[in-house]
Amino acid sequence: MSFNVTIRPSGRQFQVDAGEPVLSAALRHGVGLPYGCKNGACGSCKGRVIEGAVEQAAHSSSALANDEKTRGFALFCCAQATSDLEIEIREIAGVGDMPAKKLPCRVSALERAADDVMIVRLQLPANERLQYLAGQYLEFILKDGKRRAYSIATAPHAEGLLELHIRHLPGGQFTDHVFSAMKARDMLRFEGPLGTFFLREDSDKPIVLLASGTGFAPIKAIVEQAIYKKITRPIALYWGARTRPDLYLEALGAQWTTELPNFRFIPVLSEPTPQDTWDGRTGFVHHAVIADLPDLSAYQVYACGAPVMVESAQRDFTANHGLPAEEFYADAFTSEADLVNAV
Structure with a gap:
């Protein structure tokens, strides 16, 4: 079963499958909705349900408060449609032009920039180049299927390595590994580019x-x-x-x-x-x-x-x-x- 979603004010439409987050469906159809964490923690994908109903999965109360829910707001990264929907949310132009893909990469270098900050540089396969917007991020796909997101610190025009700045969170599954066991030539897998944080170049504002x-x-x-x-x-x-x-x-x-x-x-x-x-x-x-x-x-x-x-x-x-x-x-x-x- 699938449902129709209409975005206001643009009037753009797409379909979402039953049990599928609205954001995931939008990205699958090349529709650029704002988002960040994709797990209900940041609130970037917040919008209003004008018509229809959604089932809201677990999320941070700071990202979506109870009073906001009563006023019709939802986090579309973890909201599933239970009927056709009409939603109000700002669309992001340009994101759909660079669809995310899954790629292997090799750790090229690790540089301890501070006691708790590691600069990690990644080498892509020789025949691959990642197209992205400055400010976007990638997600490492760990062996157990869990994901960890890190912003890309390299500008898109730069040739060669991708640079990440990783802060050590003691007890964190991935960052403990980065700071204690990761070494040059290790292989990783990631998905990217992701996110709608990037410079809007169509403005002349300071x-x-x-x-x-x-x-x-x-x-x-x-x-x-x-x-x-x-x-x-x-x-x-x-x-x-x-x-x-x-x-x-x-x-x-x-x-x-x-x-x-x-x-x-x-x-x-x-x-x-x-x-x-x-x-x-x-x-x-x-x-x-x-x-x-x-x-x-x-x-x-x-x-x-x-x-x-x-x-x-x-x-x-x-x-x-x-x-x-x-x-x-x-x-x-x-x-x-x-x-x-x-x-």
């Missing part, structure tokens, strides 16, 4: 790039793509971390100020130590944006990193500082732990 921790990875790809394409829109990159070693590529951010016109780099530490010899900005990284740009009504914001940072920035920027809701683009780095309190 850009705020907001990263925390290894949320810097997709931001790196976006900046390097902007340099390659000679984008002249004003760009301000705010990178937040606890201590200075956590700014594991701080020198690269400073280097970009000489390579890209109208580019500013603002690193921010929340817990600097005396050993950091830090005389830069301190506090929450999104507060630094507000201090510099109290009126965001004419901006686009791209935020990537810890869910609490992304959620706080979205709330404060749109509610109190004029940012149009449709100009906030985000990729929250969720993990299995983010679904502990699933509802």
Whole structure:
């Protein structure tokens, strides 16, 4: 059995099979709906059910609150249709042009960038090239079928290796392996590209790039793509971390100020130590944006990193500082732990 889905306001239609998440069906038909984690943790795929009914699978309460459900909202990554549907959600142009595929890869190099950050470089087969948009991610497919998602830190135009920035989560099945046992020439398998976090090049608005921790990875790809394409829109990159070693590529951010016109780099530490010899900005990284740009009504914001940072920035920027809701683009780095309190 299958059901018809109509998207508003575009009027575009596709079919979803019984038991299939609405998002999965949309992607299968080349329809670009916004999404991030695909497991009910981040909220990127949230939309409203105008007509029809869905069965909502377990999800994080921070991604979809009970009062939102009563107002007709759903997370389409884990919502299954039980009738024909009419839904309201913003479509993303361009994503369907680069369908995800499953590929083998070989670990080419591992570089410890910080105590808890590993830069992993991957080599694809000689006859393969991954087409993707700067900011998108891939998912490793583990031997037990589980998946782990990591943003691609390499700009799409670059030839050669794919770069990932992997933070160690102690007790994490995959990251424990990365930091203790993974070695060059190991074989892995992944699916990509995935996600709808990428620079909208059809706008001339100034850009705020907001990263925390290894949320810097997709931001790196976006900046390097902007340099390659000679984008002249004003760009301000705010990178937040606890201590200075956590700014594991701080020198690269400073280097970009000489390579890209109208580019500013603002690193921010929340817990600097005396050993950091830090005389830069301190506090929450999104507060630094507000201090510099109290009126965001004419901006686009791209935020990537810890869910609490992304959620706080979205709330404060749109509610109190004029940012149009449709100009906030985000990729929250969720993990299995983010679904502990699933509802």
